[in-house]
Amino acid sequence: MSESGAQLFARLEARRCLKDIEPRLFPEDGGPDHGEVVELYGTEGTGKTELLYHLLCRCVLPNAAGGLEVDVVFVDTDYSLDMLRLVSILENRLNAAVSTSSSSAGSDEATLRSCLSRLLVVHCSSSSQLLLTLHFLETSFSSRPSLALLLIDSISAFYWLDRCEGGASLAKQEEKLGKCSELLGRLLRDYRITVFATCHAIRRSYSGPSSSSSSDSDRPYLCRPWQRLVTHRLLCARQEAANNMAAAAGSGKEQRRRQLFTVHCTSFSSSSSSSSSSSRTKSYRSSSFCVTDGGVEFI
């Protein structure tokens, strides 16, 4: 398909590299590069959506407030985007930036509006609509070279619907997500964007909280084309209350115990010679954070 000169330029011009989006999450110099996919995996209440808001804010905030000033597309498949919470995090961070810097950069509302205008939100209600929407978004990517990040919350929302629709054949069950993954792969290669996606866990782990080996519940269950795309996997978990009781014992008056969340990052960097998964080298990093009014705060 032929493209105009402007489209070619928009496609090839380097989009903002997001390697430094959150150095506390990823291994040393191992942040998500162009064309990489980060999967956030965890059960309910482990802070995945909060992490997404944190990364989103980091992207849309102006440079003065510690942001990257890039455009973001948020694909919302299960209506879990809480705009009010997002705006309260943005306002918190903007206020923190204004109080530390000496100059007052414009009115609060204007900066908030400019931050929010860098965000594009799409709601999808089925995996076919997700496929069509990704096709449609291709025009957005080619016309906006400042679009560097695609957030999908969550990629597993249609898992059970697809499995039932596919009937008895596993190939048919995974067909739609497979097509979406292939399309995503093409978009990643052609436009050099970065993708962050949350994936809900569908099995509860019955082993104790201190088990360090990867249990059944953490095994990826989505289709192979998607698993091949993922280059960084963030396993989110809630730290058990017993562990942070000692920390809370000191602050006697503090009624609420701050819930701690842990993130364990596994980064795959495939060697250039072959693409089989056995030759992918892995690197790890663990971090923990708690959630405050101003969003995620790392510890």
Added chain:
Amino acid sequence: MVVLREGMCPGLDEDLVRGLRAADIKTVEDLVSSDIEELAQKCSVSYKALFAIRRVLLAQHTAFPVSGADLYEELLSSTAIVSTGNPSLDKLLDSGLYTGEITELSGGPGSGKSQVCFGVAVHISYQLKQSVIYIDTTGGLTASRLLEMLQAETTNTEEQMEALQRIHIFRLFDVFSLLDCLHGLCSGGLQQASVGGGSVKAVIVDSVSAVISTLLGGKQNEGMSLMIQVAGVLKTMAKDFNVAALVTNHVTRGGSGEVQPGLGVSWSHIPRTRVLLERVEKAVAVSRPGLRSATLIKSSRQPCHIKEEFDLQWWSRSKGGPSLGKRKLDETDS
């Protein structure tokens, strides 16, 4: 999956549809994902015509991106917080039920989930003068109980009748009728219900686990798929029509023996806010049989695990008059 049919868009006539089907292109998704040049050659149509058809079909079936600023403005003007009528519960829920979200109430038998739902329905229909849709799947709703609660609010029978009329009740006992009912509400039912009194502010499903938990388990996936479909329709309805969805759920015991809400891990991602209701041990000792404790187990606005104690009899307490302290209502737990 949308099947290609003639007349879907200008230029898509019968011959073209037949030609595409011969080239193994049966649905809109197939057409959009395939190579237009190759397809134009195979079906002997002009590349431009096929490209135009692809563009129109894509625009018809895709979801449109909205700018964050516009979405925020819209939300500011349309989101409302619906009070539950009970100040302790409101404090737990950060001032009440938010429209556009699903709030889940879970608890064992007799923990008061249905009573809370009745109380919320009565509060919305009488105090806030808005309509409520109540979907009863357990058969636990009786109009006489609602009337009892209303009689504690006012002695004017006309007002009582008006408030009762604003509560629209659906009785269903299986998941397919539930899906039917919800789809019907989305496509006009909610507007119909708003004709008489105020607009519909809440949709209460009591209980969602009664119709779904019987389908889960075993090697089949249909149960999970139906559960996700119900969740999808509820969420779409809550968002598009600005209603607060309140659902109730049963409880099970987790791996380490602690009480947790039922319907499994896949359901746990669906509600935005989850509250666990429990009986209070000392309730009988202090002769307040309606005392319950509510724990917030999932919330995007408040820290988790905060507890509040509240009295189920709050919604039927006699207001004003000299009869303070006189309990004229027998508390029957549901």
